[in-house]
Every structure is written in structure tokens, then in C-alpha cells.
Amino acid sequence: MSSYLPRASRRFPGRSKYSSSSSSCTASSASYGHGPDPAATLAAQRVSDSIDEDIRKEAALQDVQRRKQVKIILLGQAESGKSTLQKQFQLYHSSQTLDAERPSWRIVVYANLIKAMRTILEEVEYEIGQARSEYLAPGPIAGAGAENEIFALRRELLPLIALESTLTSQLSDGVSFSGPRSSSLLAPRQAGGGTRLVGTRPLGSLREVPEAVVATNRAAQALEMCARAVDALWRHRSVKELIRSRKLRLDESGSFFMNDVYRIAQPDYVPSIDDLLHVRLQTVGVIEHSMPVRTVSGTYLWKIYDVGGTRPAWASFFDDVNALIFLAPISAFDQYLEEDPLTNRIADSVQLLLAIATNPLLKNAQLVLLLNKAGVQIREYITSYGNRPNNFSNAAEYFRSHFLSAHKKKEPFRRTLYVHFTAMIDIHATQVIIASVEDMIMRKHIAKCGLL
Ligand SMILES: Nc1nc2c(ncn2[C@@H]2O[C@H](COP(=O)(O)OP(=O)(O)OP(=O)(O)O)[C@@H](O)[C@H]2O)c(=O)[nH]1
């Protein structure tokens, strides 16, 4: 209530003046023994009533807004797919706004592609160095012929690679986020290099920054010139062998864009929606996205909060959210945290989910768990199933029951945990799940508002 008062007094600037002059008038009248001036008292009462009415209207308006507003927070490990889910929500409800953003993502696609190339070349150089050591068996880059081919490609690609730091710096507004990738199976040397691609300013605003426009255009020109070399590097037999035998893990975006380099290298290239779902740009802080959601009971304003990285601390700022959507990337079952190489990423996801689910400040929020990155590849790796067949449904069920039993054991509020398997890069499948999750959230929200 107190928050309305300054506004009311702003709208009635004369109130305090009037009241004080009224009281001084009353005081002076009283001193002459005439009692309060009835006209002045009536006027003061009218102003006061009018302010009360204004406050009531404001409160009613706020109440309607609150009923017509749905707040969702997206949480989960770094790289779990939160920003990709946010884009899927946008695609579902406001596809024209996502469409309008497509040109702004060009700089990120170029940066993702260059980063993948640089990672490959660094690994290749390391392997070549190893192979030259007389104590080691020949690695995946066998033979002087392969070495020379790769060195020639590297020479061709250097002008493109040199642009990486400029693109990265434009995206992070000059702030450098160095350090290892967020998760990796790789040896420490492999995981250690490079600068992270972090978005610290709205992409749309980069169109107004001349240096960002110049850097993007230079990357486009360099890529057009080097497309053949990028493709040759990606398809080189030694690189394929390196990826296979050393389990070189590129970002999801890396292999996707490398596979499609000729399309991306077109001078009039504009990222597709598919590209937008594959790009990797780390989120910093909390980004609020609003979108109208039309239902049979009217239009609601959905506010979706995309929280960067693993930040359970943010949860306490969102005690009035309707639902909490937690993403756990199950393809990361064989990966470990960069900050703690002994902690498995699935174990970390379970702990993070429990920290959020047991937070009393969030006890009124509905809980949705998306077991993401549930593509077919998970079945290729998991072999320890005893007598059970090593197929997708068995592997998926294993993860589902793992999360569900941890939740059931520890969650004190007896909330239902709604679980879905998702592959956030699959538009059709994700849109079906979004519809089902939204339906559940809306039904609860409407029921709750009806009870108030
Ligand atoms: N293959 C595959 N890739 C996915 C899936 N979901 C997300 N990705 C990719 O994973 C990468 C990371 O996704 P983001 O949405 O940026 O992850 P995030 O949780 O927002 O990460 P932070 O901003 O660092 O907290 C992106 O390149 C996505 O395209 C999925 O289901 N399958």
C-alpha cells in the first residue's frame, strides 16, 4: 500500500499544502473561537476520499495485472538449454519477434564457427607435437602428408581465426571471460583454452555499434573466401579420426555450423530459426522476456526469466513465480564440472534441483523438470544396464527415476514434479511440450486466482 502513496500525492500536489494551510487556518480560526471552517473541512475530506479512491483503483488494477500475469523462471546448469527454451517459447507465441532478431545473430554464428575451427586446429597441433615425440605411438594425425595438408589449411584460415577475439569482444562489450569450457571430458590441456563467448549486451543494439558492424562484415568476407578450407578441415580424415579417437567435444553449435559452412558463407546469409536454436552465447545475469499468451480465458502476459549459469541464489529473488522450469542436460552424464572435476554433471544437476525445490521461498511455484538434450546419442554411450537392453527408453527411464526419487526423498512440500524429455533443437517436439507445460501452468494459475 505504501508504494501507492507517493504516486497519489504526486497526482494531488496540493494535498499536503492544502492540509497544512487548512490546519493553520483552523488553528487561527480556533484562536478566534469560531471552530473549524466546515467548507474547508469538506473540501479536505473530498480530496482525501479522492485519494483513497485512487488508491483503491490502483490496487484493483494491480490485482487484475497480477491475475493476468504469469511468471516463469528458467534454471539449470550452464549450457543446459535455458536460452534455447526461451527462444522456443518466443517462437511459439511471438514468432515474428524471433524472426526480426535473425540478422542480429549473424555475429554469434560466425563466432561459434570460428571457435570450432580454432579448437580443432589447436588439438591437431597438439597431436602433431605428440606424434613427433619418439616415445609415443603415432596418433590420429599419421603421416607427413596429412600434416602438410593441415598446415596448409591452417595458413589459409588464419585471417578468419584472427577475427575471433574482435567478435567475442564486441559481444561482451570488451569484457573478457576467459577460462575453461563449462564441462568437458577432455584432458585439462584441451579444456583450458580460449575465451568464452558471453553476451553482455542486447544483440539488437550491436547494429548501432559501428565497430560491431565492421567486425561482422569482415568475418562474413573472410568466411566467404575461406569456406572451402573450413569445409576441407572439417572433412579431413585426420580431424575425423581425432574427434573419434580422442573424443574431442566441440560445442553443439560448432559441429552444426561446420557441417553447413557453405550456406553460412553466402554473402547474403541471414541465420535461420534452426541456426538460432543452435547458437551458443553464454547468458550473464537474468534476462526478462515478456510475451502475450492468448488463451480461451483471455490474454496473459508471460514473463520468462532466463538465468545465466548455475545460480540457485537467484531463486530467492523470485518468490512470486508461478512455475520454475529446471533443465537438466542428460547427454552430460559422462561429463564433469569445470570448477570441480570430481563432480559429475548429472549429480550436480540433481543437487541443484534439490536446492531449488527445497527452498521455502519457492514453495508455491510449480516444478517442471525438462531432461534436455535427450537426443538419440545418449543410448550410444550407456552400456551399464545389466540385463536391460541398451536402448533409448531404458536409458531415459533411468534418468527420470533418478531425478524423481531424489525429489521424492528430499522435497518437503509434496509438490508434483512434472517431467518431460526434450531435445530443444527439435522445433516440432519442443512446441508440443511447451503447449502441454503451458496448459498445466495456466490451469493452476486460473484455479489459484479463482480461489483468491
Ligand atoms: N544437441 C542439442 N543441443 C542443445 C539442446 N538444447 C540446447 N542445445 C545447445 O546447447 C547449447 C547451450 O544452450 P543454451 O540455451 O545457450 O544454454 P544455457 O542453459 O542458456 O546456458 P547459460 O546461458 O550458460 O546458462 C546451445 O548451443 C544449444 O543450441 C538439445 O536438446 N540438443
Ligand SMILES: [Mg+2]
Ligand atoms: Mg543462456
